[in-house]
Amino acid sequence: xxxxxxxxxxxxxxxxxxxxxxxxxxxxxxxxxxxxxxxxxxxxxxxxxxxxxxxxxxxxxxxxxxxxxxxxxxxxxxxxxxxxxxxxxxxxxxxxxxxxxxxxxxxxxxxxxxxxxxxxxxxxxxxxxxxxxxxxxxxxxxxxxxxxxxxxxxxxxxxxxxxxxxxxxxxxxxxxxxxxxxxxxxxxxxxxxxxxxxxxxxxxxxxxxxxxxxxxxxxxxxxxxxxxxxxxxxxxxxx
Amino acid sequence: xxxxxxxxxxxxxxxxxxxxxxxxxxxxxxxxxxxxxxxxxxxxxxxxxxxxxxxxxxxxxxxxxxxxxxxxxxxxxxxxxxxxxxxxxxxxxxxxxxxxxxxxxxxxxxxxxxxxxxxxxxxxxxxxxxxxxxxxxxxxxxxxxxxxxxxxxxxxxxxxxxxxxxxxxxxxxxxxxxxxxxxxxxxxxxxxxxxxxxxxxxxxxxxxxxxxxxxxxxxxxxxxxxxxxxxxxxxxxxx
DNA sequence: TAGGATTTGTGCGTATGTATT
DNA sequence: TAATACATACGCACAAATCCT
Numbered sequence: 001x002x003x004x005x006x007x008x009x010x011x012x013x014x015x016x017x018x019x020x021x022x023x024x025x026x027x028x029x030x031x032x033x034x035x036x037x038x039x040x041x042x043x044x045x046x047x048x049x050x051x052x053x054x055x056x057x058x059x060x061x062x063x064x065x066x067x068x069x070x071x072x073x074x075x076x077x078x079x080x081x082x083x084x085x086x087x088x089x090x091x092x093x094x095x096x097x098x099x100x101x102x103x104x105x106x107x108x109x110x111x112x113x114x115x116x117x118x119x120x121x122x123x124x125x126x127x128x129x130x131x132x133x134x135x136x137x138x139x140x141x142x143x144x145x146x147x148x149x150x151x152x153x154x155x156x157x158x159x160x161x162x163x164x165x166x167x168x169x170x171x172x173x174x175x176x177x178x179x180x181x182x183x184x185x186x187x188x189x190x191x192x193x194x195x196x197x198x199x200x201x202x203x204x205x206x207x208x209x210x211x212x213x214x215x216x217x218x219x220x221x222x223x224x225x226x227x228x229x230x231x232x233x234x235x236x237x238x239x
Numbered sequence: 240x241x242x243x244x245x246x247x248x249x250x251x252x253x254x255x256x257x258x259x260x261x262x263x264x265x266x267x268x269x270x271x272x273x274x275x276x277x278x279x280x281x282x283x284x285x286x287x288x289x290x291x292x293x294x295x296x297x298x299x300x301x302x303x304x305x306x307x308x309x310x311x312x313x314x315x316x317x318x319x320x321x322x323x324x325x326x327x328x329x330x331x332x333x334x335x336x337x338x339x340x341x342x343x344x345x346x347x348x349x350x351x352x353x354x355x356x357x358x359x360x361x362x363x364x365x366x367x368x369x370x371x372x373x374x375x376x377x378x379x380x381x382x383x384x385x386x387x388x389x390x391x392x393x394x395x396x397x398x399x400x401x402x403x404x405x406x407x408x409x410x411x412x413x414x415x416x417x418x419x420x421x422x423x424x425x426x427x428x429x430x431x432x433x434x435x436x437x438x439x440x441x442x443x444x445x446x447x448x449x450x451x452x453x454x455x456x457x458x459x460x461x462x463x464x465x466x467x468x469x470x471x472x473x474x475x476x477x478x
Numbered sequence: 479t480a481g482g483a484t485t486t487g488t489g490c491g492t493a494t495g496t497a498t499t
Numbered sequence: 500t501a502a503t504a505c506a507t508a509c510g511c512a513c514a515a516a517t518c519c520t
Contacts, residue, residue, distance in 0.1 A: 021319055059510045065307055072308055080486045081516030097401045103346050111338055162336045166405050298489040319507045320496035
């Protein structure tokens with residue numbers, strides 16, 4: 001078996017268990033997007049339709065739908081005769097996406113803010129716990145995973161579904177850049193900063209102040225972009 | 240020939256002339272989105288893959304890609320055994336999209352505003368001229384067409400490409416609602432209001448004040464949503 | 479320059495799901 | 500309830516484009 005070992009449960013089994021085409025699509029889409037975001041497939045990786053279809057235990061047709069949507073999302077690029085490649089993440093291009101995300105995060109606090117019930121508070125408490133664990137043992141994969149999961153938690157602070165949908169697309173366009181740019185030496189520092197963000201936002205959520213949470217998030221996005229830029233400059237600088 | 244007569248040039252010929260798969264996809268996607276937006280295919284219309292593939296002179300496979308992306312855009316819904324149906328436009332659901340569009344339009348004036356060169360000024364002058372023509376002879380199709388074209392002109396006021404992309408998706412999710420809700424009796428009034436908006440924005444663009452243009456646009460979106468709501472209430476009210 | 483290997487794109491037949499009779 | 504009609508979903512073979520030798 002030459003499948004990408006990502007600690008995922010058997011995808012082929014999941015797909016077989018799914019009863020409708022839409023469920024099967026959703027599984028494939030989520031799995032592939034996750035692998036791209038977690039750099040299981042780093043930028044430039046070629047995804048073979050035949051190989052993936054083999055791993056998933058299906059034919060190319062249903063798989064192609066997932067690949068095509070991911071291409072529309074900007075995560076893949078398919079070209080006849082060449083292949084399906086994971087797109088590159090270039091900070092210069094992604095800076096605009098980042099700016100847009102910053103502004104839109106403020107909307108989370110203004111457009112249909114959700115009311116903080118027990119479930120939501122508990123969710124953010126879990127995030128805080130995971131952040132504390134990560135701080136004790138910084139690790140790239142866990143950092144990326146928490147980044148993704150915390151994003152989804154934050155999403156629940158607004159009841160405006162279109163805002164959620166748009167934010168999600170933009171998030172997945174940018175989130176890979178952290179794993180690609182953070183040098184191993186700086187991981188603990190980034191983890192520490194991220195933990196501070198999670199703690200601050202969780203505190204704001206705990207007292208039901210979603211607008212404050214949104215502003216904190218916005219501030220950290222802004223500072224994050226600045227740090228990313230400096231990381232990139234350091235990387236591009238001549239030795 | 241049982242093709243939808245929309246005054247379009249022969250699509251099959253265009254598709255045959257296109258040299259790459261991506262071009263062919265773009266043609267099919269644009270044509271179908273336009274037909275949905277112009278209510279050539281009103282909400283609830285069933286689009287047969289076989290019939291459309293026949294009209295376009297291709298097989299179902301490449302057509303399906305266009306349909307799948309339009310489904311991801313929220314304009315279509317495909318279900319096995321049922322068919323591919325044009326989605327309904329419900330003001331209650333679309334109100335959130337409208338709110339989001341309002342806020343995002345303000346960003347057009349703040350995020351990477353374009354500089355107004357001669358080409359852009361000329362484009363908006365054309366819009367003004369078309370608005371004046373429409374005011375003389377109000378007509379539903381021309382109104383909808385100008386609404387779409389003016390949107391695309393307005394898009395060019397920002398150089399933030401992600402903002403453009405997101406705005407476009409949101410626009411096409413909502414623009415059909417005007418044609419579905421405006422009673423024929425109110426068409427001239429809506430045309431008049433729309434013309435005033437175009438005139439005001441064109442004036443702002445002419446002096447290079449994109450931020451002002453964005454605020455005017457935002458104000459009209461807000462008032463438009465209010466009028467749509469009242470139209471819907473009038474429609475839903477018992478006789 | 480030519481040809482073979484490899485990739486995605488396309489066409490078409492069949493499987494599967496839904497609604498109706 | 501079963502059978503039929505008809506829709507999309509799927510699988511597979513081949514076409515077309517690209518790259519490398």
